[in-house]
Amino acid sequence: MSFAFHEVGKTTKELGLLNEGDCLENLTGPLGNPSEIKNYGNVLCVGGSIMIAPLLLQVKAMKEAGNKVTTVIGARIKDVLFMEEEAKALSDRVYVATDDGSKGYKGLDFLKEVLAKEKFDRCVAMGPVVMMKTVSDITKPFGIPTVVTLTPIMIDGMGMCGVCRVTVGGKMLFGCVDGPEFDGHQVDFDELIHRQRLFLPEERLSSELWELAGGCKCGRSKA
Ligand code: FES
Missing domain, CATH: 3.40.50.80 (Nucleotide-binding domain of ferredoxin-NADP reductase (FNR) module)
Known part of the structure; x- marks a missing residue:
């Protein structure tokens, strides 16, 4: 089994430090409907x-x-x-x-x-x-x-928090339960782009603080 991810923030950088055989405490998914x-x-x-x-x-x-x-x-x-x-x-x-x-x-x-x-x-x-x-x-x-x-920002992944909402064909839908696939000609992409960027300052800060603290809670680092 393969697991592909892009190291862009604190969490994915932490993931990048894992070795074969290491464990994740929780992993949710796949979410939503089959293709x-x-x-x-x-x-x-x-x-x-x-x-x-x-x-x-x-x-x-x-x-x-x-x-x-x-x-x-x-x-x-x-x-x-x-x-x-x-x-x-x-x-x-x-x-x-x-x-x-x-x-x-x-x-x-x-x-x-x-x-x-x-x-x-x-x-x-x-x-x-x-x-x-x-x-x-x-x-x-x-x-x-x-x-x-669509993979909008998610919290619970169960259709309860509403954070993953997207507008498709003028209707509000949830990425986690109604998606992940939607009609691309109906999606309000401008709204989605705006929502995806809402927490960028916090995401950057979290990543910088993590790097400043040595790059890993468990003391392991890539260096
Ligand atoms: S992540 Fe909370 S409703 Fe989808």
């Missing part, structure tokens, strides 16, 4: 950053359901792009994109040309919110049903 997998025909799967890992599970499932699958994997820069070989092994075709153009296409604009040439029946996008917004904006004029995986 809808069936034979749609021609499917476009777009994954960015750490979410390339779960995207490839969908790629595999979509292939097994009989779909033709084109996969796009992207990252900020080439050094943090991963699982390219796995994507190639699972997909009919793979495109690579980076924000700075250090590998593959620069950004996702190339997709407009791809979609103009070929008809897709479904698009699945997983990654940073801004990336999913971009993909949804690109697929909308082509009328391609687009499913995005």
Whole structure:
């Protein structure tokens, strides 16, 4: 079993210090509803950053359901792009994109040309919110049903606290119980981006204090 995560704050940095055989006291998930997998025909799967890992599970499932699958994997820069070989092994075709153009296409604009040439029946996008917004904006004029995986800030993960609320098609829904997958053409991405940034100062402070305290409660550090 593999566990993929990106070290961005205190908790994920702590996770990065764990060794094989170490334990987590609590782990919640998977939350919400299973992905809808069936034979749609021609499917476009777009994954960015750490979410390339779960995207490839969908790629595999979509292939097994009989779909033709084109996969796009992207990252900020080439050094943090991963699982390219796995994507190639699972997909009919793979495109690579980076924000700075250090590998593959620069950004996702190339997709407009791809979609103009070929008809897709479904698009699945997983990654940073801004990336999913971009993909949804690109697929909308082509009328391609687009499913995005949202991971808003969560507390209880049980539909009680309301912290994970997202607006989809004008309705308030909860990421943890109604999601994680939503219609990308209906999601209020601007609201989601705003909510995702609400605690950035506290997250930064927590990470800095943790680093100042030596990087780990248990005395272990990467150095
Ligand atoms: S995390 Fe509390 S309602 Fe979803």
